[in-house]
Amino acid sequence: MDAFLRGTKRKSASVTQASARDDDEDSTEVKLAMLASLYPNISQEILLDALLAKDGSVDQAASSLHDGQMESPKKPRAAVTVGSQTSLRLFASNPTVIEGTGVAKKTKLLSKKTKLLSKKGTTLYLYDPEDIAEHTPCSIIHNFLPQEEANDLLREMLEESKSFERATFKLFDNIVQSPHTSSFYVATDAEVNTQKHEYFYYGGALEDVRRITPQLLRVRPKVQEAVNREIQTRIKTRYPDGKKLKYQCPDEWTPNAAFVNCYNGPHESVGYHSDHLTYLGPRAVIGSLSLGVAREFRVRRVVPKDADNSPTEDGDAQGQISIHLPHNSLLIMHADMQEEWKHSIAPVQAIDPHPVAGNRRINVTYRDYKPNFHPKFTPSCKCSLPAVLRTVQRKKDNWGKYFWSKSRLSFDSLVNNSLALSDLFILRNTKYM
Ligand SMILES: O=C(O)CCC(=O)C(=O)O
Numbered sequence: 001m002d003a004f005l006r007g008t009k010r011k012s013a014s015v016t017q018a019s020a021r022d023d024d025e026d027s028t029e030v031k032l033a034m035l036a037s038l039y040p041n042i043s044q045e046i047l048l049d050a051l052l053a054k055d056g057s058v059d060q061a062a063s064s065l066h067d068g069q070m071e072s073p074k075k076p077r078a079a080v081t082v083g084s085q086t087s088l089r090l091f092a093s094n095p096t097v098i099e100g101t102g103v104a105k106k107t108k109l110l111s112k113k114t115k116l117l118s119k120k121g122t123t124l125y126l127y128d129p130e131d132i133a134e135h136t137p138c139s140i141i142h143n144f145l146p147q148e149e150a151n152d153l154l155r156e157m158l159e160e161s162k163s164f165e166r167a168t169f170k171l172f173d174n175i176v177q178s179p180h181t182s183s184f185y186v187a188t189d190a191e192v193n194t195q196k197h198e199y200f201y202y203g204g205a206l207e208d209v210r211r212i213t214p215q216l217l218r219v220r221p222k223v224q225e226a227v228n229r230e231i232q233t234r235i236k237t238r239y240p241d242g243k244k245l246k247y248q249c250p251d252e253w254t255p256n257a258a259f260v261n262c263y264n265g266p267h268e269s270v271g272y273h274s275d276h277l278t279y280l281g282p283r284a285v286i287g288s289l290s291l292g293v294a295r296e297f298r299v300r301r302v303v304p305k306d307a308d309n310s311p312t313e314d315g316d317a318q319g320q321i322s323i324h325l326p327h328n329s330l331l332i333m334h335a336d337m338q339e340e341w342k343h344s345i346a347p348v349q350a351i352d353p354h355p356v357a358g359n360r361r362i363n364v365t366y367r368d369y370k371p372n373f374h375p376k377f378t379p380s381c382k383c384s385l386p387a388v389l390r391t392v393q394r395k396k397d398n399w400g401k402y403f404w405s406k407s408r409l410s411f412d413s414l415v416n417n418s419l420a421l422s423d424l425f426i427l428r429n430t431k432y433m
């Protein structure tokens with residue numbers, strides 16, 4: 001397997017296209033990039049296995065690789081196919097697999113009351129919208145658009161993606177490239193200009209910002225309507241007392257920007273991350289439309305640790321869940337996703353080609369950039385670079401609190417660079433309470 005992050009020694013190169021993802025101290029992508037720069041000849045898959053085996057510790061993974069403890073996996077990993085659901089039986093404490101295994105058949109996998117558990121070190125595969133809503137902070141709508149509309153958007157984005165580039169960011173002296181290509185779309189020329197000159201993503205400005213295309217525009221109100229409906233359902237059915245979460249914006253979700261990702265072939269991917277909150281604000285909701293080749297969207301909860309570094313819940317709470325994302329499905333990442341979970345698109349050995357897209361998957365993430373998180377309100381750190389809005393994910397003390405952190409041009413220690421640790425944004429966003 002090709003290394004999916006390429007570390008190229010280019011000391012003087014500037015960061016050309018940063019990412020909208022929040023590659024924080026615990027980002028798998030950054031850790032993999034560090035390992036890849038230490039072991040450029042070892043495949044991404046082995047590096048990932050080493051990281052997982054050492055609970056995400058780069059140091060320990062590096063020494064196990066150095067000592068030759070990690071071997072190439074003997075068996076290739078399974079391809080993403082739309083076939084039968086088998087894994088769920090391993091995880092459900094009282095599984096009731098009722099019917100159906102085919103591509104198009106709706107498979108009712110669990111009775112509603114069944115307790116579903118993911119296990120540390122294994123992956124729980126979910127296909128059914130009810131299961132997904134129950135066990136993750138996401139909901140999914142299959143066959144979201146009329147078929148022709150989905151294909152029109154897919155064709156348009158396949159054409160656009162011919163000129164997409166890999167996001168790059170700087171890691172030590174290396175320029176690291178993202179393992180897929182992307183571009184960013186906003187509504188007006190003025191917004192294109194503002195995005196290029198005022199917004200700041202992971203140490204750099206976006207160079208490739210485009211005006212929204214006819215098909216992206218056509219689909220946008222449908223996404224808006226569906227996402228707002230799903231938000232209300234989520235609030236009523238899942239949140240404590242049927243009330244929105246603390247800090248969740250009460251206003252209608254209004255998509256005004258879209259990141260579009262293209263994954264060309266089975267090895268293109270994106271590592272575990274949470275999305276940047278700096279311009280979306282706390283409790284961000286994202287509408288993510290998948291087109292073309294079906295891929296797996298993997299999610300896992302981030303369980304905070306005590307002061308003595310022991311997890312506050314048993315390890316299984318962090319088990320990986322895989323959500324199947326077929327062509328024309330709309331996944332909604334709800335308000336508890338970016339703060340408490342991480343997500344990724346895993347590389348696979350093989351894919352089922354799509355009749356229109358061939359080996360490509362297009363993903364459109366519609367986002368609501370909030371006016372009161374405009375860059376003019378973003379505080380700067382001492383070195384006068386704009387700060388980044390983050391939440392405390394790992395430590396039980398202060399867990400869930402928001403803070404403005406120094407933006408890292410290189411891989412610094414996040415904690416030492418924090419500007420403040422407080423609910424400070426509330427000062428100007430009281431309605432979020
Ligand atoms: O491709 C996907 O489904 C996810 C993309 C993603 O996580 C992102 O753009 O931040």
Ligand SMILES: [Fe+2]
Pocket residue numbers: 021273274275343
């Ligand atoms: Fe993301």
